[in-house]
Amino acid sequence: MSKPKRGPVLTGAHYLDGDHACAEGAIAAGCRFIAGYPITPSTEVAERLAERFPKIGGTFIQMEDELASIAAVLGAAWGGARAMTVTSGPGFSLMMENIGLGVMTETPCVVVNVQRGGPSTGLPTLTGQQDMMQARWGSHGDYEIIALSPSSPQECFDLTVTCFNLSEKYRVPVMFMMDECVGHMTEKVVIPEADTIDVWPRRWYRGPKDKYQPYLPDKDGVPPMVRAGDDHRFHITGLTHDERGYPIITAECQHLCVSRLVDKIRNNADDLMIVKEEQVKGADVVVVAYGISARVATKAITDARKQGIKVGFLRLITVWPFPEKRIRELAGDVKCLVMPELNMGQMYREMERAAGGKCKTLLVPHCGGWVHDPNDILKAILEGAK
Amino acid sequence: MQEFELRASDFGLVLMNPNQLIVGRGTAEHHPMEDFLRMDRMPHIWCSTCGLGTCLTAFIAAVEESTIPREDIVVVSGIGCTGRAAGYLKFDSFHTTHGRAIPYATGLKVANPRLKVCLISGDGDLVSIGGNHLIHAARRNMDMTVICVNNFNYAMTGGQAAPSTPQGAFATTTPYGAFERPFNIPFLVDSCGATYVARWTALHVRQLTISIKEAMLHRGFSFIEVISPCPTVYARRNRLGSGLDLMKFYHDHSITKNFASTRECDIKFQQDIIVGKFVQKDEPTYLDAMDAQMKKTLGAKFVPYVGPMDPGADSGRTKSDART
Numbered sequence: 001m002s003k004p005k006r007g008p009v010l011t012g013a014h015y016l017d018g019d020h021a022c023a024e025g026a027i028a029a030g031c032r033f034i035a036g037y038p039i040t041p042s043t044e045v046a047e048r049l050a051e052r053f054p055k056i057g058g059t060f061i062q063m064e065d066e067l068a069s070i071a072a073v074l075g076a077a078w079g080g081a082r083a084m085t086v087t088s089g090p091g092f093s094l095m096m097e098n099i100g101l102g103v104m105t106e107t108p109c110v111v112v113n114v115q116r117g118g119p120s121t122g123l124p125t126l127t128g129q130q131d132m133m134q135a136r137w138g139s140h141g142d143y144e145i146i147a148l149s150p151s152s153p154q155e156c157f158d159l160t161v162t163c164f165n166l167s168e169k170y171r172v173p174v175m176f177m178m179d180e181c182v183g184h185m186t187e188k189v190v191i192p193e194a195d196t197i198d199v200w201p202r203r204w205y206r207g208p209k210d211k212y213q214p215y216l217p218d219k220d221g222v223p224p225m226v227r228a229g230d231d232h233r234f235h236i237t238g239l240t241h242d243e244r245g246y247p248i249i250t251a252e253c254q255h256l257c258v259s260r261l262v263d264k265i266r267n268n269a270d271d272l273m274i275v276k277e278e279q280v281k282g283a284d285v286v287v288v289a290y291g292i293s294a295r296v297a298t299k300a301i302t303d304a305r306k307q308g309i310k311v312g313f314l315r316l317i318t319v320w321p322f323p324e325k326r327i328r329e330l331a332g333d334v335k336c337l338v339m340p341e342l343n344m345g346q347m348y349r350e351m352e353r354a355a356g357g358k359c360k361t362l363l364v365p366h367c368g369g370w371v372h373d374p375n376d377i378l379k380a381i382l383e384g385a386k
Numbered sequence: 387m388q389e390f391e392l393r394a395s396d397f398g399l400v401l402m403n404p405n406q407l408i409v410g411r412g413t414a415e416h417h418p419m420e421d422f423l424r425m426d427r428m429p430h431i432w433c434s435t436c437g438l439g440t441c442l443t444a445f446i447a448a449v450e451e452s453t454i455p456r457e458d459i460v461v462v463s464g465i466g467c468t469g470r471a472a473g474y475l476k477f478d479s480f481h482t483t484h485g486r487a488i489p490y491a492t493g494l495k496v497a498n499p500r501l502k503v504c505l506i507s508g509d510g511d512l513v514s515i516g517g518n519h520l521i522h523a524a525r526r527n528m529d530m531t532v533i534c535v536n537n538f539n540y541a542m543t544g545g546q547a548a549p550s551t552p553q554g555a556f557a558t559t560t561p562y563g564a565f566e567r568p569f570n571i572p573f574l575v576d577s578c579g580a581t582y583v584a585r586w587t588a589l590h591v592r593q594l595t596i597s598i599k600e601a602m603l604h605r606g607f608s609f610i611e612v613i614s615p616c617p618t619v620y621a622r623r624n625r626l627g628s629g630l631d632l633m634k635f636y637h638d639h640s641i642t643k644n645f646a647s648t649r650e651c652d653i654k655f656q657q658d659i660i661v662g663k664f665v666q667k668d669e670p671t672y673l674d675a676m677d678a679q680m681k682k683t684l685g686a687k688f689v690p691y692v693g694p695m696d697p698g699a700d701s702g703r704t705k706s707d708a709r710t
């Protein structure tokens with residue numbers, strides 16, 4: 001009997017780094033369009049897809065810069081593709097204006113940022129988690145965004161699929177906030193059978209063509225979408241618009257337009273919140289961490305437990321919207337929340353805000369370039385347990 | 387809800403453009419091109435005797451004359467007075483960000499190669515902030531039609547200098563006269579590899595219509611510069627008279643030279659303008675070149691792009707995921 005023909009999804013166990021796992025995740029999610037511009041430490045994602053796509057019916061285009069990459073991704077999404085771009089800090093900065101266009105026009109797509117140290121050219125080859133606030137607020141104007149952060153190559157695969165799913169469900173660009181360490185870390189990655197991978201379809205509009213209104217939302221606040229070229233004669237614009245997608249330059253329309261963009265995420269925050277909890281019940285201190293810092297924190301947590309301290313662990317996978325409800329609950333139960341991150345306090349501010357003074361909060365800052373010394377996290381845990 | 391549009395400029399009047407009636411087949415009740423216009427968005431924001439109405443008229447006439455299925459045509463614009471074109475045309479239309487119409491259109495085309503991608507945008511949008519994308523789309527011979535409406539300034543924002551402003555012309559940011567050398571735009575795109583290049587003025591409605599039709603039927607990167615009157619800001623600041631005066635100027639000072647060397651197509655302030663079809667050649671498009679190279683290197687292993695998702699059949703997976 002001949003072997004069954006292999007599909008695009010590389011089912012099986014592999015030894016992959018995070019960047020390559022992310023590329024495979026995109027393939028598994030049905031992404032067949034990538035536009036990108038080379039930048040360390042994210043280039044490997046694009047390189048792998050440039051190699052893989054022509055063998056599985058995908059298309060990769062190396063654009064002239066990141067402004068072009070994100071614009072092409074938005075265009076591709078409206079052309080009917082599941083589309084992604086990949087970058088690091090400097091390129092992420094260049095993408096900001098059109099991420100806003102993606103938000104405003106409710107365009108599903110995934111933006112991968114393999115973070116490196118900044119500001120500016122910073123540390124091209126070394127890690128950082130310094131673009132977390134930029135992911136949230138980087139484009140001008142008021143909006144809500146979704147961002148996930150992986151801690152391992154396996155999660156780079158799994159969560160890339162989740163990013164696509166959430167972007168389709170909520171029709172918003174989803175930021176995948178990797179970092180250099182996770183991107184370049186090589187570990188076992190298990191890719192499941194293609195038909196067991198949960199891939200969500202686009203929210204296609206199925207009504208009469210001439211009745212289509214691009215921004216008439218469903219009950220959950222998210223409007224269904226069409227594909228360009230199918231005779232709906234729709235218009236989309238980055239200007240403030242009504243349900244028809246027509247520009248209306250008034251405060252009233254701005255209110256309707258922006259509040260829905262915000263509410264469709266805020267009101268569904270529970271649905272898209274992914275956090276991992278470990279021994280938080282009865283804990284005196286809970287370490288809250290994401291990405292590579294969460295990996296490092298596990299060592300400090302183990303050491304603290306050896307010293308008899310009751311430490312819990314809350315690992316954030318959904319970083320935006322911030323899991324403030326859960327933090328608020330925890331703050332009422334524990335003495336202290338500790339957050340290590342490779343920046344001078346970005347997500348920490350959110351945690352502190354959500355804790356609302358109900359418990360102590362401690363930041364373990366680090367400017368990036370390397371990961372924390374677990375002892376620094378341990379010290380903060382011991383301090384918090386006092 | 388009542389619609390309030392910002393006026394195109396502080397001086398702008400919100401009027402229907404009389405130029406639109408040039409192809410006049412209409413009645414008092416029906417605009418002759420209403421099948422192609424979003425009539426529910428009229429009146430538009432453009433000023434009386436602005437050249438943009440003519441450009442739209444020529445575009446619609448070209449579409450009507452071509453045999454391209456209407457649903458295949460998408461219109462992409464950037465930001466500016468010209469950028470509003472996408473919003474008035476009744477096609478799938480995209481009003482993007484300043485300068486990014488070309489890469490946006492590139493994404494549409496590469497992701498959905500069936501589409502006939504047309505861009506209508508301003509000189510500032512395409513040649514200044516979007517200049518990098520313009521040269522690369524030309525270099526790639528990306529299959530799209532770009533209509534660049536050159537009114538020699540940033541009109542939408544009130545008449546600032548652009549990379550197309552002729553030396554000596556006045557603009558709000560060149561109150562003592564522009565002194566930078568402007569781009570010769572046909573030469574720019576020609577030298578970057580555009581395979582169809584033409585220039586007309588807003589007076590040359592018939593030639594412009596033919597060029598737009600040819601450009602849309604052309605495979606590859608086609609580019610048409612339309613010299614267009616902006617009576618409200620550019621002409622006013624330079625005391626060039628009304629839109630009609632500018633049309634008269636185009637009439638007296640346009641020199642048609644088909645296949646002229648684009649190198650010679652510089653535009654000097656209020657001097658003769660060389661117009662015509664300058665370039666028309668067949669070369670592999672981006673998608674042709676990609677397919678050819680992949681076939682050459684990968685042979686039977688090459689799987690051509692599967693195309694966009696099919697709304698009718700989308701279960702969340704692309705067709706290529708179906709196992710055999």
Ligand SMILES: Cc1ncc(C[n+]2csc(CCOP(=O)(O)OP(=O)(O)O)c2C)c(N)n1
Pocket residue numbers: 465466467468469484507508509510511512535537539540541542543548
């Ligand atoms: C990133 C960015 N910078 C600046 C602007 C402001 N702006 C809007 S339109 C425009 C100039 C448009 O000029 P052009 O493309 O020639 O179009 P015209 O109005 O002349 O038709 C500028 C600078 C903007 N919208 N976005």
Ligand code: SF4
Pocket residue numbers: 394395398431432433435436437438467468537541542615616617618619620
């Ligand atoms: S280009 Fe000039 S004339 Fe035309 S709408 Fe803009 S400001 Fe008015």
Ligand SMILES: [Mg+2]
Pocket residue numbers: 466508509510535536537538539540541548
């Ligand atoms: Mg202009």
